[in-house]
Structure formats: structure tokens, C-alpha cells
Amino acid sequence: MKNSIKYVCLSLAVAMSVACNDDAEVHPVVELEAVTVENLAAPNDVIDRTTGTVTEERPFQYFSFESNGLVGSVEADWDVAFKGTTILVNSGISGPGEAKGAVVQGIFDEMEQIPASINLQSDGENGLAIPTGSGNGWYNYNPATNIVSPIPGRVLVFQTNRGNMVKVEILSYYKNNPPLSSVDPMASPSAHYTFRYVLQPDGSNTF
């Protein structure tokens, strides 16, 4: 199940600017730019419709924000993992690492700082850092149309395994990021995540 990820906008465009003040001190300012990840395929387990039991278990797809790519296994240095609509963070019951996460209400582009009130969580017995289920975490599921849609205005924030802050907006659950109006749940392949993120490598909580 090694699905290809197209890395786009891989460049962290670094712009140098010079602050002109009397001290003539030079501050390098790193302009953070959003990275978009397209079509991260994370198929769900195969479930028998009549009994609800899992007939074929499928692996989680482990992703590292730091390296912007999938890593092979749960043992590697990963931050979040995907399977179906479930998102794990690398800590607690999910992995050996130190990653944490939370869902924040707001606008991705407007979020310049991770609010102090946000309590970043590990995955625990009492729930995952990114809650599962329609309306709880990052998505709504419409039982009439069978469409999974990312909830607008939900930003996922993470602390990576290495301790850096990331803000993430999930754009689509369907292959090739179609507009929601053209998603056909019978035909559009699902569990293909498209999301964008900004990683702050300097360890601060501002973007």
C-alpha cells in the first residue's frame, strides 16, 4: 500500500530581509509558507457490512511533517498517522513518540499563534487527540449522500515528535481534491487526503 505522494510546494521559500534600524543589526526572518500534500492514500480496514467485523486490517500511513513524507513504520520518526477518517498522533496509545495534537476553531490563514488556551493532547484511552466521529474532529459525514467533508473552520494543530509546532487544514478526503460539489461517493476514491500545513521550525508557537 505504498501510495505515491506528490510533494508540491516543497520549497520553504526563504526570504531574507534587512531591518533598517540604527543598530544596523541584521535579523534573518524566515517567511513560512504553507506546504500542500496531495493524495495521501490511507484506505480504511475492510469491514463486513452485515456483521461490522473487520475482515481485512490495513496499516496506518505514518507521516512526518518535518521531512514532509511518509515514513515506513510506527517505530520511525513520525508525527501523525492516517487510516480512513482516523488521525493518530505519535504518542500515548498510538506510538512511542512525543507528538501531540488538538482541533482548533478558526481560520487557517488567520492563525498567527497557537492560542494559549489550547490543550495539546496525546492519544489516550479516553480518546484520540483528534477526536473521531462525524462532527467531533475534522470532518462531517453525511449519511444521506455518504460524503465525508472536512469541517470548514477547523484547524488541526500539532506538536511534532521533535517539538515543533504545526498548523494543518484538511482540504479534501477524496482523490485529486475535487470540489465537494462534484464528489460522487460511488465513484470518487476516498481516503485520499489533501491537506496543507505550516511548520514552525524554530520551536516557537507563532507562525
Next chain:
Amino acid sequence: MIRFNLNKGSVIITGLLMFFTCELYGNENHIVHVLDSKGKPIIHALVIWGENQAIGVDGSGYFHLSEAWDENTKIEIHAMGYDSQTVIVRDLIKKSVVVLQEKIGQLGEVVVAATRTDRSVENLPMPVTVISQEKIRETGGMRLSDVLREQTGLQVVANHGAGLQMQGLSSDYILILLDGEPLIGRTAGTFDLDRLAVSNIERIEILRGPSSAIYGSEAMAGIINIITKNSTEKRSATIESRFRSFQTFDLSTEVGFNENDWQALAYYNRFSTAGYDLNPEVIGRTQTPYTAHTGQLKMGKKFSDHWDARIFTRTYTEDAENTLGIMQDGLIQTGRMEGNRRDFNLNPTLQFRPNDQWLLTLRGMSSVFQTRSRTEFMEDGSLLDLQEFRQFYHRTEFQSDYQFNPNNLFTLGAGHLIETVEATRYNDLNRFDAAYLFIQHQWEPQEKWNMVSGIRADLHSQYGGRLSPKVSALYTFSDAFSWQASVGAGFKAPDFRQLLLNFNNASAGYYVFGANLVQEGISRLQEQGLVNQVLLDPSGFGTLEAEHSWALNTGFRWNPSKDFLVQANLFRNQISNLIETAPVARLTSGQNAFSYFNVARVVTQGAEVDVTHRLGAAFQVSLGYMFLDTRDLDVLDRIDQGTIFKRDESNRTRRVTRSDYGGLFNRSRHSGNIKLNYSEVNTGISLALRGIYRGTFGFGDVNGNLILDDPSEYAPGILSWNLTLSKTFQNGILLETGGLNLTNQMNIHDPLNPGRTFFAGMRLPFHQMFP
């Protein structure tokens, strides 16, 4: 003028007959025939002259000229439901025929639904319209949905069947009555109007505004009362059939007799359709092919002037078969789906009139509704799903009407009901008990005023007690102008699904529990170690209250000439405690368990206007319009708090503003109709052209925030032109043809609209053809 009367008509006649003068026989050669515009005799007409002197016409609509008159005497021909006419005797000697015209806009029609007593549309203090048999026929419709979708202010919306929408409220909140008795059997709240054939309907009464004050639960938006035909002929037999596009075939037969105070009418209807497919790439047809049979028998016997008994029974069966695509392991497999519906009603009624002041009625009503739906894989015949549902409803009701004096009529009613349900998704056999009491006072304090006030108390084994008052008043400024207003409460009891559902979607892994079962269901899941976190305070579990509303309806009737009528009604419904699902617990699987809660608050408001203009004897033009504004108050609160977001075309997220919000889904802000009628008596030719407009409406959420706030979430408005042409021959045979949606306006968001269809039909009344 007496506006309400227990023994309608007869009292008016007896009142006038007190001054009856003996007929003299000098003019006996001159016989005058009183006819309606269709050439049928009006047998209840009265001939009035001088100071309240009157004679009635005979059973064939004839009267003799009286010796008391000279050739210059003015006489007035009067009949309920018709415009009166004044003629001079001299002219009658020449013509010998008086043709009375029906009152415009069905104003003269008698309505039962509004007060449970007979009242004419004209002086009821609440918005009521009547669709006559003729108007039903003009639509070319076969099922009730075909007829109702052409009426101002009503929409037929696809949601688990063809559901009605009235004043912006959905089918769940509209009570459907058949001869005054409620029809049961709803799927996800919708009463499917396609279950009802129309060829046996005498008239349909539409009452807008909450009527829980006499009908209790479900009568929140209003009432549709379907009155079936009575047997009026000594012997009658009719066959009627229609063919329509998509191999749709409708056949009705009717046999009746009326003799020696006995009457009986038997009716049978068979309907079949091959359905249609709006989306051929997807497996399965949009409209499922089905065959339905309806059988009805209505019998009555008048034992004496005091005692009357009637019995009505109806049976309905429907068998459907369709295919559907089932997604499994990423592959689409074909499934075969069989659906059956069965419906049975038995309504006996006994009436006793001890004297002119009292009328006592005892009614029984028993009804069974069952459905079965079976889905199997086409490939190997293995069963995917089997759902069964069986509901039984019994009601006994006693009503007494007391005419205290000509200006005061009191009604007192009491009843009890038992309801049981058994279904695949419910545990065991479930039973509800309820009892109720209602009082109503119809009062005419002055010539210009009339009022109806009432209150009903419901006591229910599930949701406790409920009081529903309603007050309505009408003020007549002049013969041409009157204003009415009514304020009333409506409620809808939680239904079986909301209380008793025990559903587990195995493939998706979520659970839905009715409010009565949620406590037990969650404890069971906890014992099994499946619950991760309980999201709501368990002490709040299981207390589901009735949804309830307050509503105001007010409007006027302006009737400046007998050929011009304007009717308008403004309404506002304020509904609280709407029941919705919400997650109660998060499961270890990551899915949720849901239950039902009283959460939402909704407002619907708007205006309905009808203008009718008659141009001569044969032409009529009418216009109808409804403006509708709906909103979910909780959504508005969340918008104001800035906690609802949306994505624009370029995927940028921003906050939703009030101006983005489009209200509730599936409601058209603007809708209306234009109707042109031509009906010529001599040739029997009639033509009805109707343009029915349903404005743009929100079909569903597209941008993921679950509310209507984006241009991509609206379906376009549609204007459907419908035409019916018919010719009635002297012997009663009727031939008709026509088309619906002639310009083929389609919309993928309306699965009930197949595009252009044509039909042809014929009616053979054997009792008229071979008298």
C-alpha cells in the same frame, strides 16, 4: 345570516318556510328550471320574494310560477355555494331557465376540517381553501401528490416518499385526514402522498395554521382533509382510466346505490408505473416501478330523522421492485430490493340528533400500516437487509355539538387512542396510550363578527400532558371585505423512531438509540467495553418532549364583485423543542452513538396571496404566490458568534455572515402559479392551462458546514407548464388528454420530477349512458 348551524340548510329553509304562502295554480304551465353553469339542476335552490316568503325547488331543480306574483314581481333565486340572482317574473315566462354561477374561488363550499362542524369557506375565521372535484380532475392527476403540488403555498418534496410542505413546515407536521379520520403510516416522518388515489375524492379541504386545538399531535402546520364521494344517485356505475408516460396506468371503478335511506359506494383503483430513471449511470431507477391497489367501501343508513350510521373501510397494497448499487470492498455490486406496503382502515360512525339543538357523534377508527423491505445481492441471492414495520392504531371518539342559540355553537369531544408498533429496528412490541378532551365555541356576537375558540388537552403515556389553545376571529367590514386572524398552538409528539429506535449500522459502526432506550443502550455498550467517552450528561437522557409551536395567521378577503376575488394570508410559525439527533457517546471504534434531543428552534414566516378573476361565463384566470422565509435560530446564534465557517471557490476559509445564510434546506423563497381555465357548457369542452413555479431552493450542504450558505447549494427554480383538455358528451362520457411539464424543465435535485409527460384518459358513467 346564520353562519353555522348543526342542521345546515334545513334550518334556513324552515325559517323561511314559516312565511310560506300557498301556491296558486294559475301559472302552473310555467315551470322554471334552476341549473348550475354546467347545466346540472341545483336541487337545494330557494326562490325568495316579498317579505321573506320562499319556496324550494323540487328534486329535479324545477319550480312553478306562483299566482301571488304578477309579471313585474322581483324574485331572488338563492342557493348555498352559488351567487344569488334576482329576476323579474316577466323574463322567467320567456326563458324558463335560471342559471346560477358557483361562487368564485370555492367560497361557497362547505368545510368540515376547520371546526369539525359544517361551515362555509366564506365565513371561516381561518385560512381555508377547498379543491373541488372539478379542480382535481383539471390537474390530470392520479395520486394526491399530483393535485397538491399545483396549489398555492404547498410543495411536494421528495424525502422517503412524496411529502407535503406547508408554510415551510415538512410532512411530519401536517396531519392528513381521510373523511375526518387521521391516516397513519409515515416513513422517517413523511406521509407519502402517492399512497392516495384521487379519482374517488369529492373535495379536498386545506386548512393552514396549527390546529392542535382540535386535532392534537401533528396538526402543527395545518390539515389536509380528503373527503371521499358519497353515493348520490339511485344506481351508479363508472369506469375511469388514464394512461401516462412511463407506462403509468390508472384504472378506477365505482359502483353505488342510494335507496330507502341506504347508501353504499364501492371503489376500486389499480395503479401501476414503470418508474423513470433520472441518473442512468447509477444502478437503480429514480422512481421505483410499483403496482398499487386501493379498495374502498362506504356505506350509510339513515334509520330515522334521529339516527344515522356509516361505515368506511379502505385497503391499500403496494408492491415495488428496484435495483441498487451496493459498495463493497471498493466494488459496486447490484442488489435487488423488494418493498411492500399494506394499509387498512375501518371507521364506523354513529350519529344521533335528539333535536335541532343537539348532535351526538360516536366514531371509531382502526388502522394498520405495515411495510417490508428486503434487499439481496443479485449475484448469489444472499440477503443483505430485511426490514419490517407494523403499526396499529385505534381511536374511539365521542363528539357532542350543542346549538345553544343561533349565535352560539358548542362542541365537546373526548377520545382515547391506543397505538402499537413492532419493527425490525425496535425491541419487542411497543404500546402507547393517550386520551384527550377538546372544547370549542363558535360564536357570532354581532352581525359583523364571528369567532371560533377552542382548547384541547392531550394526555399521553410517553410525553405527558399538553394543552393546545386556539382563537380565531373574522370581522366583516362590508360585503366585499373581511379580515381574519387566528392565533394557535401546535405540537407534534415524539414518534416511534425518536423514542424506540434501536439501530446499529454495522458497516459504519455507529448506533442510534431512541430516547427511551438510550440509557439502557449506552450501559450495554459500556459493559461490552465499547464506550470511550460519554459526551452528554446521562441524567438528561430519555426526556424527550413534544415539539411545539405558536403561530399567527392573519389576512383578508376582498371580493369587490362576484367575478373578482383576492385572498391573502400572512403567517408566522415559531417552533421550539425540535427534535434532532446528537451524539451521546464516543465509542472505542471511533464512531458515535446517537440519540434524539429537543434542540432546535425554527421560524417560518411569509405570505400567501390568491387572485381569481372570472371573465364571462367560460373564462377564468387566477394567480397565486407565496413568499417564504425560514430560519434556524440556533444557526443564526452561531453565525453571530462567528463559529460557522465556509470555503470559497478558491478553498479559502472565511466566517459565514448573516447575509450568506439561506435558511432551511428545501424551502423556496418564492413560489407561485398562474392558471387559465376555459369551460364551455354547450360543447362540453374545457381547457386548463397552469404554470406552476417553484423558485430556487437549497438542496443540501455542499461546502461542509452543514448549513445553507453557498450559491452552489441551490437548485434552480422551475416553471412547469401543464395542460389538460377535456370534452364531456351529452351522455356523460368524458375524454381527456394533456401534458405535464410541457417545456421539459428538469432539475437533478428534484427526483419527483421526471420531465415532460403526456396523458390521455376516459370516463364512462354507465348510469348516465344507459339511464
